[in-house]
Amino acid sequence: MTAPTADIIDGKAFAQGLRDRIRARAQALSERTGTVPGLAAVLVGDDPASAVYVRNKGLQAKEAGFLSVEHRLAASATQEEVLRLVAALNADPAVHGILVQLPLPPQIDPQSVIASIDPDKDVDGFHVVNRGRLVSGGKGFVPCTPLGCLLLLRDRHPDMAGMRAVVLGRSNIVGRPMAELLVQADCTVTVAHSRTRDLAEECRRADILVAAVGRPEFVRGDWIKPGATVIDVGINRVPGPDGKARLVGDVAFAEARAAAGAITPVPGGVGPMTIACLLSNTLLSACRREGLEPEQLDG
Numbered sequence: 001m002t003a004p005t006a007d008i009i010d011g012k013a014f015a016q017g018l019r020d021r022i023r024a025r026a027q028a029l030s031e032r033t034g035t036v037p038g039l040a041a042v043l044v045g046d047d048p049a050s051a052v053y054v055r056n057k058g059l060q061a062k063e064a065g066f067l068s069v070e071h072r073l074a075a076s077a078t079q080e081e082v083l084r085l086v087a088a089l090n091a092d093p094a095v096h097g098i099l100v101q102l103p104l105p106p107q108i109d110p111q112s113v114i115a116s117i118d119p120d121k122d123v124d125g126f127h128v129v130n131r132g133r134l135v136s137g138g139k140g141f142v143p144c145t146p147l148g149c150l151l152l153l154r155d156r157h158p159d160m161a162g163m164r165a166v167v168l169g170r171s172n173i174v175g176r177p178m179a180e181l182l183v184q185a186d187c188t189v190t191v192a193h194s195r196t197r198d199l200a201e202e203c204r205r206a207d208i209l210v211a212a213v214g215r216p217e218f219v220r221g222d223w224i225k226p227g228a229t230v231i232d233v234g235i236n237r238v239p240g241p242d243g244k245a246r247l248v249g250d251v252a253f254a255e256a257r258a259a260a261g262a263i264t265p266v267p268g269g270v271g272p273m274t275i276a277c278l279l280s281n282t283l284l285s286a287c288r289r290e291g292l293e294p295e296q297l298d299g
């Protein structure tokens with residue numbers, strides 16, 4: 001008898017489908033109104049991983065037919081320089097989405113920079129106004145990674161009402177907004193973290209487990225309820241057997257796959273969804289400026 005193995009949730013394919021729909025809608029928007037969605041990315045310093053992310057965001061924005069501009073500032077840039085650039089992008093009517101890549105160099109306060117972005121262009125969904133809109137049911141922007149996780153979950157479970165969801169991690173970018181989205185989907189939600197008593201036992205109760213702790217292969221196979229859906233947000237670089245870096249998630253994949261009903265791989269799970277959702281938020285911003293909802297552009 002072979003061990004049961006979970007279905008693999010193919011985030012790469014799902015994200016491709018989403019980007020195809022976004023491209024079609026962006027084209028319809030431009031034909032109807034003349035507006036082309038514009039995304040401005042700000043990269044301060046030369047962190048190689050951040051540079052790769054920003055480049056990929058720009059490439060995928062262009063592939064979706066968007067206007068994409070990248071602004072680079074030196075690692076020594078002052079807070080005033082960053083704030084001045086954000087102010088110029090806030091005022092630029094061709095820009096519908098502004099993304100300031102994090103982390104920022106230590107001399108720059110990320111909270112002040114995020115607070116300076118026009119909330120209606122804050123396609124990362126990090127501004128306190130958008131946080132407030134998320135919890136109060138207003139029309140804002142949902143942070144891209146939790147939004148991507150939700151889309152994958154909805155595809156697998158069109159009705160999540162009454163399911164027990166455990167979110168592992170309480171970051172502002174992923175864990176907390178994820179928990180809010182799952183509450184809105186009528187799940188019974190637990191947010192577990194480094195101070196949770198008996199983390200494994202909490203996880204074993206989860207029909208849906210979202211792991212976002214940033215610790216390689218932290219969640220073990222015996223933490224997974226049989227048949228559960230596991231969403232792995234982690235992207236951790238660890239040395240591979242050949243000495244080269246290899247990417248692993250926050251979940252020990254092979255062990256978890258033997259127990260789960262469905263699981264996202266790393267890479268190719270949540271990762272591609274984040275950029276697709278950034279494009280989705282940028283299109284949404286452009287549509288709202290024109291008084292439309294993106295769905296109105298279909299057909």
Ligand code: GUN
Pocket residue numbers: 099100101102103124144145274
């Ligand atoms: N750094 C890591 N993830 C993100 C993200 O989603 N948005 C921004 N702006 N920076 C990040």
